[in-house]
Amino acid sequence: PSKYGSLWPLPQKVQISDVSYKLSSSNFRIVDGKLSYADPSCSLLQDAYRRYFDYIFGLTRKHGPKSGRTGPSELTELQVWITSPDTECDGYPSLASDESYELSVQLPYAVLKAPKVWGVLHGLETFSQLVYEDEYGVKNVNSSEINDFPRFAHRGILLDSSRHFLPVQVILDNLETMAMNKFNVFHWHIVDDPSFPFMSKTFPQLSQKGAYHPYTHVYTPADVKKVIEFARVRGIRVIPEFDTPGHTQSWGKGQTDLLTPCYSGSKPSGTFGPVNPILNSTYDFMKQFFKEISTVFPDAYIHLGGDEVNFSCWKSNPDIQKFMTDHGFGQDFSKLESFYIQNLLDIVTTTNKGYMIWQEVFDNGVKLHPDTVVHVWIGGKSNEEMHNVTAAGYTTILSAPWYLDYVSYGQDWRRYYQVEPLGFNGTETQKKLVIGGEACLWGEYVDATNLSPRLWPRASAVAERLWSAMDVTDLGDAWNRLSPHRCRMVERGVPAEPLFVSYCPREYN
Numbered sequence: 001p002s003k004y005g006s007l008w009p010l011p012q013k014v015q016i017s018d019v020s021y022k023l024s025s026s027n028f029r030i031v032d033g034k035l036s037y038a039d040p041s042c043s044l045l046q047d048a049y050r051r052y053f054d055y056i057f058g059l060t061r062k063h064g065p066k067s068g069r070t071g072p073s074e075l076t077e078l079q080v081w082i083t084s085p086d087t088e089c090d091g092y093p094s095l096a097s098d099e100s101y102e103l104s105v106q107l108p109y110a111v112l113k114a115p116k117v118w119g120v121l122h123g124l125e126t127f128s129q130l131v132y133e134d135e136y137g138v139k140n141v142n143s144s145e146i147n148d149f150p151r152f153a154h155r156g157i158l159l160d161s162s163r164h165f166l167p168v169q170v171i172l173d174n175l176e177t178m179a180m181n182k183f184n185v186f187h188w189h190i191v192d193d194p195s196f197p198f199m200s201k202t203f204p205q206l207s208q209k210g211a212y213h214p215y216t217h218v219y220t221p222a223d224v225k226k227v228i229e230f231a232r233v234r235g236i237r238v239i240p241e242f243d244t245p246g247h248t249q250s251w252g253k254g255q256t257d258l259l260t261p262c263y264s265g266s267k268p269s270g271t272f273g274p275v276n277p278i279l280n281s282t283y284d285f286m287k288q289f290f291k292e293i294s295t296v297f298p299d300a301y302i303h304l305g306g307d308e309v310n311f312s313c314w315k316s317n318p319d320i321q322k323f324m325t326d327h328g329f330g331q332d333f334s335k336l337e338s339f340y341i342q343n344l345l346d347i348v349t350t351t352n353k354g355y356m357i358w359q360e361v362f363d364n365g366v367k368l369h370p371d372t373v374v375h376v377w378i379g380g381k382s383n384e385e386m387h388n389v390t391a392a393g394y395t396t397i398l399s400a401p402w403y404l405d406y407v408s409y410g411q412d413w414r415r416y417y418q419v420e421p422l423g424f425n426g427t428e429t430q431k432k433l434v435i436g437g438e439a440c441l442w443g444e445y446v447d448a449t450n451l452s453p454r455l456w457p458r459a460s461a462v463a464e465r466l467w468s469a470m471d472v473t474d475l476g477d478a479w480n481r482l483s484p485h486r487c488r489m490v491e492r493g494v495p496a497e498p499l500f501v502s503y504c505p506r507e508y509n
């Protein structure tokens with residue numbers, strides 16, 4: 001067993017003594033401290049207190065008789081104290097959010113102190129991870145001192161709801177599990193080639209024609225709001241990705257002139273390629289569409305994609321060829337791609353949003369806004385890419401080593417755990433531009449039936465890499481904490497697959 005019990009991700013500074021206190025559901029409560037700037041009107045906290053009380057005592061908590069009498073070493077209260085006047089209780093988490101907290105578990109009260117609600121949420125999760133059952137089935141917690149904050153600010157999970165539709169409940173369940181692992185970004189790869197499930201008010205025919213089914217396989221505006229609020233009250237940002245100009249086949253079903261008609265010889269072949277970059281109608285559409293997107297999603301950033309653009313269709317189209325000649329692009333289609341992306345970025349900038357883009361946009365020399373976040377995903381030489389992107393001065397996030405949709409036999413969590421995001425060669429200035437990373441679970445082979453077991457606990461390895469100190473790398477200690485952490489997720493109802501041979505005191509059922 002680890003001297004840090006089953007804490008996951010490992011806090012920055014933690015001391016756990018061997019003095020244990022008992023706590024019972026009839027004599028323990030989580031309350032706003034007297035000096036806290038938060039009061040019971042902050043429902044984000046009130047809901048969290050109840051959620052974590054249920055996690056600690058299990059939904060089967062016995063309403064034992066209010067004994068009133070408290071034992072000699074019984075912990076009766078966890079007092080929550082928000083120390084800054086602006087608690088951000090009604091706000092949205094952002095890249096700059098203060099997520100730090102201090103947790104002191106002593107008699108007679110445990111105290112959780114944090115500047116903002118985001119640190120309280122993390123502190124409640126950590127407190128719930130300190131509680132264990134002794135051999136009599138009594139809940140215990142040892143006196144502890146914890147001082148914690150994340151190493152990286154952007155700690156995300158990408159889900160793909162286009163290759164397979166993901167029912168809203170599956171997305172909410174995943175947000176819940178993300179919070180148990182202190183992830184704070186849900187990168188919603190919401191549409192792609194096979195389906196367009198996002199219901200747009202401005203262009204309803206996009207999902208009408210582009211979704212797998214126009215009302216059983218769509219996200220209504222209410223669904224989207226529900227996901228955003230559910231994530232907010234767990235300290236999780238929702239960053240939507242509307243990927244163009246490639247990965248847009250489903251867009252063309254509803255917006256018939258949007259995609260490039262491919263030619264075979266002198267005639268259209270009937271198939272379509274990337275967004276047509278030479279029509280004014282394309283940019284009129286994008287202007288209206290991204291104006292709506294900027295109002296639907298409150299986060300400061302949206303992800304514009306830009307990955308894997310296939311040039312063969314553009315090459316086959318005579319109008320495109322003429323455009324290339326007129327603009328002096330020769331046969332360099334990455335110039336045409338840059339032309340498109342440049343126009344798109346200018347459009348999105350007018351909506352006052354920052355944007356993230358996949359690395360090809362940077363690789364193809366597109367002029368980017370200084371606050372652009374470049375998303376490094378291509379496997380192989382990602383350390384070289386991290387060097388190049390940060391040397392160019394761009395904020396960067398890393399996904400390349402964390403494509404969890406690639407499955408294999410064995411304990412691949414260990415490989416994810418051994419990634420060091422700053423392992424590339426570069427100056428301190430360059431390293432500071434790396435704000436974190438994302439584990440990606442693309443949907444070609446994933447839907448509601450296998451999302452959780454495929455994502456968890458493998459993604460938990462990424463969670464610790466992005467939260468804990470750089471020198472937390474011991475795989476043996478990680479196993480000793482992650483194995484019980486996985487069982488805790490199972491106990492909380494998450495069908496998280498096993499890491500390797502072992503057992504859980506309470507197995508999944």
Ligand SMILES: CC(=O)N[C@H]1NC[C@H](CO)[C@H](O)[C@@H]1O
Nearest residue numbers: 247307308358377403405442
């Ligand atoms: C940025 C990116 O990853 N683009 C594609 N690359 C391969 C993935 C599957 O592993 C998905 O198909 C994804 O759409």
